[in-house]
Amino acid sequence: MKSITKADLVKFANRFYGENYVVAYKHIGEDPNRHKVEKPKITPIVVNRDVESEFVTEFKKMESSAMTPKFLDFExxxxxxxxxxxxxxxxxxxxxxxxxxxxxxxxxxxxxxxxxxxxxxxxxxxxxxxxxxxxxxxxxxxxxxxxxxxxxxxxxxxxxxxxxxxxxxxxxxxxxxxxxxxxxxxxxxxxxxxxxxxxxxxxxxxxxxxxxxxxxxxxxxxxxxxxxxxxxxxxxxxxxxxxxxxxxxxxxxxxxxxxxxxxxxxxxxxxxxxxHRTEEQLAQVGDPVEFPERDINEGEIYFADYDMVQAEIILVAKDEKFNKELLPYSLVFNEYFGSGLSSIVFQEIREQKALAYSAYSVFRAPEEKDDSHYIYAYVGTQADKLGDAIKEIKRLLNDMPEVEEQFQGSKESAIKKLETDWITKASIYWSFESAKRRGLDYDVRKDNYDVVKGMEMEDLRNFFNDHIKGKDYALCVIGSKDNVDFDVLGEYGTVKELSLEEIFNY
Structure with missing residues (x-):
């Protein structure tokens, strides 16, 4: 590159940057000549989870060496x-x-x-x-x-x-x-x-x-x-x-x-x-302002108007206060049910029924011991598919399909993540701080690893029935008022539209 001169660059530009170009203009405003394509009827496909390609069969035969997990000993x-x-x-x-x-x-x-x-x-x-x-x-x-x-x-x-x-x-x-x-x-x-x-x-x-x-x-x-x-x-x-x-x-x-x-x-x-300079008598910090978690009721719908063609939905449900016993089950559940291209939610809603461009669900643990676990389910869809998408995600949140081979894959994925998640350097101390906020004095990942290794589909089913199924879900929806059908949305509860000032308090 040191040998390239200005003359070389000019010669290059003259050779390649001639009249061989296309110009695209973007104009602001409505196009009076645009044509709306009628929504075609989507025929759901059969998800053949029990069938695998020759490539997958051969890929599974490849052996991979397991890593030895490394957990922290805070002491x-x-x-x-x-x-x-x-x-x-x-x-x-x-x-x-x-x-x-x-x-x-x-x-x-x-x-x-x-x-x-x-x-x-x-x-x-x-x-x-x-x-x-x-x-x-x-x-x-x-x-x-x-x-x-x-x-x-x-x-x-x-x-x-x-x-x-x-x-x-x-x-x-x-x-x-x-x-x-x-x-x-x-x-x-x-x-x-x-x-x-x-x-x-x-x-x-x-x-x-x-x-x-x-x-x-x-x-x-x-x-x-x-x-x-x-x-x-x-x-x-x-x-x-x-x-x-x-x-x-x-x-x-x-x-x-x-x-x-x-x-x-x-x-x-x-x-x-x-x-390090300090006062002789150190002041203790007072109590923080508290924000109590409210009880979520079925039929609550919060809507924000936004200039967009699509509509996005998050279903939110509250579970019990922090419980370390739920952590290993949530790891496998999130892999199996709601996270990634091979998850139940993604396959059922996007791949099988074409109701969304993105869909996932997660059971999330709190960072503080006095806070609750929450279930979230997200669907990004076309505004005219909103009703069908809500109906389908609510169905899945009450009736989890059981696929043994997919469960085993999710379990193995959770195990691999725990085996390869080595916490090192300064992160060792920050993990200790995080554990303290949850009321723990040790690295809980060791417990998670042991439980996940022995987990069966029945255990996941029991977790789903106890902590996901039958919950009261609030709906949070963002989309354009001009595109969202409020009659359809109203079938699921009472819609409360919030302004940006109400949402942000500024």
């Missing part, structure tokens, strides 16, 4: 100690390279303090009494470091990552940022403009409207985690000095430290103790 894989200040210090050794990640974890988020969560997001844009924001970025870059923040619903964190040799200098800089950050009105105004731009984008995104907005409305009602946010007026009138003070106050809240790196634990701990 061995994570070293725990306390800093001299009493703050918990968690350590995972990096045996792969000379990099590190140091994270301060706070059990405080939007649900506890919306202003604090906003301050976390605002923090990376600010400078200090010593550096501008741009100078801080240059200092970090020169040290081979990066600085990140995360503000969630119930947890927030500040992390420093990069070259192990820069840990100590990086900590000095990080602690300086937290203690000496200064407000900047102009940066805040730009920050707010970005938030408002994202909100406009969310209102144009049909997946956000359906999967987050309408589903949240079905699960929680009007007051939900999805709608818990600042108004535009509140954002624009926020006191930036107050946000800076929120950042400074981080040193006074109870938290924990996680270090992943190549230094030995004692050495890393000494460096953190030397530079």
């Amino acid at each position: 061995k894989d994570i070293s725990k100690a306390k800093l001299s200040s009493g703050i918990p210090f968690n350590y995972v050794h990096n045996k792969y390279n000379n990099t590190f990640t140091l994270t301060y974890i706070y059990d405080i988020g939007t649900f506890h303090d919306k202003e604090m969560a906003l301050a976390f997001q605002y923090l990376p844009l600010l400078g200090t009494d010593k550096y501008t924001a741009e100078e801080l970025q240059k200092e970090m870059y020169a040290l081979g470091l990066s600085f990140n923040v995360s503000a969630g619903d119930k947890r927030s964190s500040v992390s420093l990552s990069g070259l192990e040799e820069s840990l100590e200098e990086g900590m000095k800089l990080l602690e300086h940022i937290i203690s000496s950050v200064e407000p900047d009105q102009q940066k805040y105004d730009e920050f707010v403009n970005d938030i408002l731009k994202k909100r406009m984008d969310n209102k144009r995104n049909k997946r956000t409207i359906l999967f987050r907005g309408l589903v949240s409305r079905a699960k929680f009602g009007e007051n939900s985690p999805f709608t818990y946010n600042f108004s535009e007026i509140e954002l624009k009138s926020m006191d930036v000095n107050k946000l800076a003070s929120k950042v400074h106050s981080m040193t006074g809240y109870d938290h924990r430290v996680f270090y992943y790196g190549s230094k030995e634990m004692d050495e890393a701990k000494k460096i953190v103790e030397k530079h």
Whole structure:
């Protein structure tokens, strides 16, 4: 490529880019000459699940070596100690390279303090009494470091990552940022403009409207985690000095430290103790705002108008509170019934009856021990097939076809995933954090693996009958009011149309 000259490029362009082209023009507006094709009658095909091609037969004969699953032992894989200040210090050794990640974890988020969560997001844009924001970025870059923040619903964190040799200098800089950050009105105004731009984008995104907005409305009602946010007026009138003070106050809240790196634990701990500033008396975080999960009733239909030819539906049903005993069954159920091209839902709705361009169903476990499991079933279809698609997905959710060979394939797939899902590096600690939120103190995947290996079709049938069949499902629907037949939709319950303002609360 170094030998190519400008003259060579000109010669190439003259040779290949002549009059041999086609121009396509796209005009805005309705085409008065378009012709509507009448919907043809679809004849369902017979799904011959008991027949396989010669290629599949030969493929199955190929042997594959099974991997030995590797599960975590939190007591061995994570070293725990306390800093001299009493703050918990968690350590995972990096045996792969000379990099590190140091994270301060706070059990405080939007649900506890919306202003604090906003301050976390605002923090990376600010400078200090010593550096501008741009100078801080240059200092970090020169040290081979990066600085990140995360503000969630119930947890927030500040992390420093990069070259192990820069840990100590990086900590000095990080602690300086937290203690000496200064407000900047102009940066805040730009920050707010970005938030408002994202909100406009969310209102144009049909997946956000359906999967987050309408589903949240079905699960929680009007007051939900999805709608818990600042108004535009509140954002624009926020006191930036107050946000800076929120950042400074981080040193006074109870938290924990996680270090992943190549230094030995004692050495890393000494460096953190030397530079990590905290108040003598750490404040405990108050209780978060609660969003009770509501009971879902059959016949609830939530509709959002959107300019689209198709229509998309999600059926939502609530099951029991988190139960670890359900996890292995949900793994096989999701493989067999609702996930992938070989699943029952996809084959029955899309392949056999041509009622959808996409269809799936999933039994989802919560992240918190006090939250519930939920069943979701999605169908993306043509608006004129909406009624037939709803009828078919509801039939399947109450009558699961049983195909032994397909079950065995799904079971084997679940086993393979557990065998190959090796959790390593910093993810070891984050798996521990996830387990704690579910009230567990060990890696539950070992239990899942043992149960799945011994599972039979009868076990899956019992799981389906107890946790899927006969549930009250709410319908969340997005589509164009001009294309959706509300008489057909009304056959399944009472339709409540929601505006974008009602869905997003902004």
